[in-house]
Amino acid sequence: MISGTGPRSPRLSLRRCMIWDFWVTSPRVTRSPCSILCKTGCFMRENRNPYPNDRRNQNSNYIPNDDIDREEKADIRQQKKGSVFGVIMGGIIILTLLAFVFVLMDSGFLSSGAHPIYGSPDTKEESGNGAPSGELTQEEKKKAEEEARLAMEEEKKKEREEQAAREAEEEARKQAEKEEEEAQAAREAEKRKEERQKREAEEKEKQEEMRKQLEEEQEVLSGDYILPESSTRVYSESELEALTDKEVIFALNEIYAKKGRIFTGEEFKSYFESKSWYKGTIPAEEFDANQNDRFNDVEKANIAALVKIAQERGLR
Structure with missing residues (x-):
């Protein structure tokens, strides 16, 4: 070991x-x-x-x-x-x-193309006019500058034309709006004129109707009686409806005047006193107190019809 x-x-x-x-x-x-x-x-x-x-x-x-x-x-x-x-x-x-x-x-050192710094061998070869092929001659530079200037002027001219077209279009639009506003104002004025003429015509027609009605009333009132047969015949509703408001009131008081009622109102007093048949002998208070005993059935029916029409028209 x-x-x-x-x-x-x-x-x-x-x-x-x-x-x-x-x-x-x-x-x-x-x-x-x-x-x-x-x-x-x-x-x-x-x-x-x-x-x-x-x-x-x-x-x-x-x-x-x-x-x-x-x-x-x-x-x-x-x-x-x-x-x-x-x-x-x-x-x-x-x-x-x-x-x-x-x-x-x-x-580019290993590529077969031109050198990245020095360029291709043909770069410095001169062209036919004596200038290097990679450079522009003075004439070519001037020509290029002139072409650039012309292109810029053409572009500016085109912009001016477009601006003028836009301004013309805007002016036309404003003119159209102005004409439309004027036409609208003219239509409104014409409409107001037509409405005014229509109102004037209606007022004139109404005045003419009132004048005719007044003339008819005067013609009726100028006669002796409004309802000459009020004591002997019951008038129909259509006949009484044809009377004017004033005629309804005077026709009702005419029935009272035939029985001798004295009127205190100046209008009724002067109207009935102008009639040859009127004889006022009974005071108004006394006449109204015993009114039912003074009329026959025909007169009562005519009085009731006239009172109804006066109430419907708001005259009483």
Whole structure:
């Protein structure tokens, strides 16, 4: 059984030897740091035990030394870190190279077109009139400026025409509104005139009707009697309805006047005193007190009909 402290692990020196062998035996194209780190890391991961003849592997009664075990564990951790570091560094280098290539392609250095700064080789070739092909001659500049000026003037002219058309349209609209307002005012004035004429015609017709009625009343009242047969015949309702308001009142008092009633009102007094047949002998108070005994049945019927008409017309 082997015990005690043994020699330090030769893993580090072996790793250096493997890197050196890989560098010497590998082709030149694969000697990049990225390839070395990646392949070394892969080799170290695949060969976990580079010492197949180590006595610690052959002797089953080997008692490990704590210091040696710690070193081996540290070496294993270092191997893992180296593998991970190699993979990460390789990826970073590859991404950096790809980014650099993309930048070159985007800038135009790797394209077959014109140079992004200096342009194409044909840029500085002169045209037939002696000026560079990429520049405009003085005449062309003047022509372009003249065309731009003409285009601007044409646009301004078009804007002025559109503005004038809008103003004309607005003026026409205002004129149409004004004419419509005037026509509306004329129609309203004509309507008011027609209404006024209609009212005047109605008033004139009413006055004419009143005049005719007054003349008829005067004609009736100018006669001896309004109802000459009031004592012997009962007048029909239609005959009494044909009388005017004034005739109804005078016809009713005419029946009283035939019996000798004295009237105190000036209008009735003057009217009946103008009649040749009137003889006022009974005072009004005495006549009204015994009124029912003074009339026959025909006179009572005519009085009742006249009183009814007067009440309906609001005369009493």
